[in-house]
Amino acid sequence: MLPDRSTFPPDFTFGTATSAYQIEGSRHGGAGPSHWDTFAATPGTIADSSNGSLACDHYHRWQGDLDLIRDGGFGAYRFSASWARVMPNGVTVNPQGLDFYDRLVDGMVERGLAPHLTCYHWELPAALSDIGGWRNRDIAGRFADYCTILHARLGDRVASTATLNEPWCIAWLSHFLGQHAPGLRDIRAAARAMHHVLLAHGAAMQALRAEGARNLGIVLNFETAQPADDSPGAIRAAQVQDAIYNQWFIRALMGQGYPQAALDGLEPHLPQDWQADMALIAQPLDWLGVNYYTRRLYTGAPGLWPQGEGVDGPLPKTQMGWEIRPEGLTEFLTRLARDHVGDLPIFVTENGMAEAAGPDITADPRRIAFIGDHLRAARTAMDQGVNLRGFFYWSLLDNFEWGWGYGPRFGLVHVDYATMARTPKASWHAVRAMLRG
Numbered sequence: 001m002l003p004d005r006s007t008f009p010p011d012f013t014f015g016t017a018t019s020a021y022q023i024e025g026s027r028h029g030g031a032g033p034s035h036w037d038t039f040a041a042t043p044g045t046i047a048d049s050s051n052g053s054l055a056c057d058h059y060h061r062w063q064g065d066l067d068l069i070r071d072g073g074f075g076a077y078r079f080s081a082s083w084a085r086v087m088p089n090g091v092t093v094n095p096q097g098l099d100f101y102d103r104l105v106d107g108m109v110e111r112g113l114a115p116h117l118t119c120y121h122w123e124l125p126a127a128l129s130d131i132g133g134w135r136n137r138d139i140a141g142r143f144a145d146y147c148t149i150l151h152a153r154l155g156d157r158v159a160s161t162a163t164l165n166e167p168w169c170i171a172w173l174s175h176f177l178g179q180h181a182p183g184l185r186d187i188r189a190a191a192r193a194m195h196h197v198l199l200a201h202g203a204a205m206q207a208l209r210a211e212g213a214r215n216l217g218i219v220l221n222f223e224t225a226q227p228a229d230d231s232p233g234a235i236r237a238a239q240v241q242d243a244i245y246n247q248w249f250i251r252a253l254m255g256q257g258y259p260q261a262a263l264d265g266l267e268p269h270l271p272q273d274w275q276a277d278m279a280l281i282a283q284p285l286d287w288l289g290v291n292y293y294t295r296r297l298y299t300g301a302p303g304l305w306p307q308g309e310g311v312d313g314p315l316p317k318t319q320m321g322w323e324i325r326p327e328g329l330t331e332f333l334t335r336l337a338r339d340h341v342g343d344l345p346i347f348v349t350e351n352g353m354a355e356a357a358g359p360d361i362t363a364d365p366r367r368i369a370f371i372g373d374h375l376r377a378a379r380t381a382m383d384q385g386v387n388l389r390g391f392f393y394w395s396l397l398d399n400f401e402w403g404w405g406y407g408p409r410f411g412l413v414h415v416d417y418a419t420m421a422r423t424p425k426a427s428w429h430a431v432r433a434m435l436r437g
Contacts, residue, residue: 001372002434007379013114013390014435015076016069016412017350019121019165022399023058023065024082026051026123030096032088035129036122036402039181048405055400057420059100064422066107068413069396072428073435076114078349078392079104080121080165081154083146090125090142098153105157114159116392118219119147119204121165122180122402129182134171134193134200137271143200144207151213161213162289162349163204166221167197167249179403191269198252198281205283217287218253219349222246224295224328228311233300237308240265241298244306246332254340255282265305287389288341289349292329292374294322318370319354320401320408326373333381333388345389348378352394354401354408361414367427393431397422 008014021036040051058065069077083090085097108115120143124133128142147163155161164170174180176190184190201218208216225241227234243261251259257278258266295315298308315323333346353370371393382388398411406417412428415421 001368002430003372003375003379005434005437008382013076013347013392014431015074015078015114015116015390015392016072016396017078017392017394018058018396018399019080019118020082020085021052021055021121021123022395022401023056023397024052024085025054025057025059026082026084027053028059029085029100030088030094031082031085032094033126034082034084034123035126035133035181036124037084038126038129039183042183045183046403046405048407050400050405052400056397056415056417058397061420061422062104063107065396066104066111066113068422068424068428069113070111071432072412072424073432074113076116076159076390076392077108077396078116078118080118080123081150082123083120084123084125086149087146088125088127090128090146093149098149101150102153105154109157115154115157116160116162117150117154117158118162118165119143119150120163120170122170124181133182134175134196135189137196137199139196140200140203144203147204148207148211151208151211155211155213160215160217160287161208162217162219163201163208164197165219165289165349166291167194167201167218168221168245171197172244187265188269191266192271194248194266195270195274195277198249199277201253202277202280202283205285206280209283215286217285217289217347219289219291220249221291221293221350222332223293224325224331226295226297228297228299228313231300233307234298235300237298237300237306240306241296241308241310250288250336250340252278252281253285255279256340285341285344287345287347288336289347290332290336291350291394292332292348293351293353294318295325295328296323319356320404322353324353324370324373326370326377329374329377330381330384333378333386334384337381337386343387345387347390347392348374348388349392350394351391352410354410356407357409357414361423362425364425364427367412367425368430371427371431
């Protein structure tokens, strides 16, 4: 079911990915509380009332986890650092936290794995959340300081550095839809977070360049937005959702300005003189990370902006109810190259599916099919001229899946949360066989 390794260039990067809060365990190593700890402690926010305090205990089991990546035939590992571990109050460095990531990166290098660092995968120190978090313009300078601290310690060994993972989730999902920390449903907060997250990226890029950092990028997530029917309302709803989700961030990063369909609702709530920040936001990128999972259909709905409601489509779905539509990956990769980034190197930094464990915890034939179909979709985009350089499967391990808790299982490796035992699934073996030829 998987394509032959030889159908991709010899220097094409195959990796797997995780994030700190989802696997490490936040109660170890002098980490301070993050706004995810606060969010998870609030009744009703997490499906199974769990949290990331232990997660997969990667903090203590990282060596075995790196062995699984190496033994799986991967050449690269995309990981994130926890801001709350490195700087528990958002300002003061915790040497124990930096030491952990120093050991982790050394462990990757020793195993022949290229370390791909993501500075921020949603672990905002609670102390910064207390003073407004991403709603507060000062976050840009704080974030730049954090990124330069990471670079000073790890930059000599990392293959690439991403400032942020999925700013749509950081800003919109968390401040307008309320489904992620800090759990707000406030259009003014969302608009400011949508802008400040980009401002923080620009400030960090500028600071990192000044320190001599190279191979810098950002990771954006994209989700196909299509009308559920031919009505003008549904067509308009899909256009607005596409502008918010798929255009807002990439257009600003490429110096193309915010899309008007999103500004129609957000501009009254943006910070004063936001236009003056756009040049800083549009710092040159060395590469773009693309996360793709699914599509959503929209019906027109009367009421306040944005006037649309998402509905389930007819395609087969993952454990989380996400439609499986591999051709969407081809569509986004070609669209990005055509409309926004040209020949800029692109990496698929996340792609994967949640699949519940059955009686045989290693059997996951649908995941193997999913991976094969999306690798072929990526290859199709390359055949159409997209400068795609790599593909990272999400995720190495079953882990804490944010508001869904520990139910969804994205991993190539099964985790028994009672014992923390790791068991490679059939998909891990299939990918290993592909990568080893």
